[in-house]
Amino acid sequence: xxxxxxxxxxxxxxxxxxxxxxxxxxxxxxxxxxxxxxxxxxxxxxxxxxxxxxxxxxxxxxxxxxxxxxxxxxxxxxxxxxxxxxxxxxxxxxxxxxxxxxxxxxxx
Numbered sequence: 737x738x739x740x741x742x743x744x745x746x747x748x749x750x751x752x753x754x755x756x757x758x759x760x761x762x763x764x765x766x767x768x769x770x771x772x773x774x775x776x777x778x779x780x781x782x783x784x785x786x787x788x789x790x791x792x793x794x795x796x797x798x799x800x801x802x803x804x805x806x807x808x809x810x811x812x813x814x815x816x817x818x819x820x821x822x823x824x825x826x827x828x829x830x831x832x833x834x835x836x837x838x839x840x841x842x843x844x
Contacts (some may be wrong), residue, residue: 743801750794757787 761783764776814822 739804740801743797746797747794750790754787754790757783
């Protein structure tokens with residue numbers, strides 16, 4: 737499913753950024769310049785805040801992906817049970833037809 741692949745890709749990018757931030761944190765922890773200690777502490781605090789925000793965003797993205805998967809499973813079950821009318825209703829209700837062109841433009 738194309739949308740899930742996009743979300744997976746975004747999750748991987750968040751993980752990569754978080755790994756890079758961890759590496760920066762290690763490097764900062766290893767620096768030992770006494771006259772720059774307060775600046776180092778400020779940078780570490782800012783780095784921690786950025787990490788926390790990125791982790792929150794990644795967790796929210798995971799929740800969105802889980803909801804997409806759940807909705808897809810439920811919709812497929814409904815289609816099997818109720819037929820194509822249920823699918824048409826679900827697509828219409830979610831406005832999928834109007835969202836798709838925008839999603840394709842964002843992905844390119």
